[in-house]
Amino acid sequence: MSITPKALFRYLKELVQKEAVVRLLSNCTKPFTPTFIVVPSCGALAGGMTYGNYRIEISSWLLSDAKEAKGAVRHELAHALHDHLGGKGLPHGKEWIRILKIVSPIKWRKDRHWTENPTIRKANIAIHKGKTLKEIRRGGRKDSFVLEPVRR
Numbered sequence: 001m002s003i004t005p006k007a008l009f010r011y012l013k014e015l016v017q018k019e020a021v022v023r024l025l026s027n028c029t030k031p032f033t034p035t036f037i038v039v040p041s042c043g044a045l046a047g048g049m050t051y052g053n054y055r056i057e058i059s060s061w062l063l064s065d066a067k068e069a070k071g072a073v074r075h076e077l078a079h080a081l082h083d084h085l086g087g088k089g090l091p092h093g094k095e096w097i098r099i100l101k102i103v104s105p106i107k108w109r110k111d112r113h114w115t116e117n118p119t120i121r122k123a124n125i126a127i128h129k130g131k132t133l134k135e136i137r138r139g140g141r142k143d144s145f146v147l148e149p150v151r152r
């Protein structure tokens with residue numbers, strides 16, 4: 001089953017409002033308001049989060065599989081929180097794993113990587129066919145959302 005950019009953003013908002021995540025952010029005075037963007041493609045990557053950039057990107061072709069897309073959102077959200085809280089250690093290091101476990105207490109092991117399947121492969125090929133990544137990113141549709149500060 002696929003998922004829309006809007007529904008995926010709604011899922012991100014739900015994650016950020018989870019009690020454990022709210023608690024994690026409660027010691028931090030600056031509001032957590034990353035931008036969430038579904039881009040045509042991050043190339044071979046399912047998503048991306050550049051430290052210091054405050055921007056979570058998800059490849060549009062991953063939306064062909066809602067389960068994997070949600071896993072990528074949990075993964076990238078852990079990066080955004082890790083960055084927001086000071087970014088101690090490596091991007092996939094101990095501190096990041098600690099945060100990923102808070103975001104995704106049950107599926108954190110799986111959420112460290114995404115898994116390709118025939119549906120995703122097909123969507124990936126369809127978007128990349130005959131085009132360079134630059135062309136895909138320039139021409140394609142981008143769905144962008146800004147996370148509002150969580151009210152308590």
Ligand SMILES: [Zn+2]
Nearest residue numbers: 075079091092
């Ligand atoms: Zn990562």
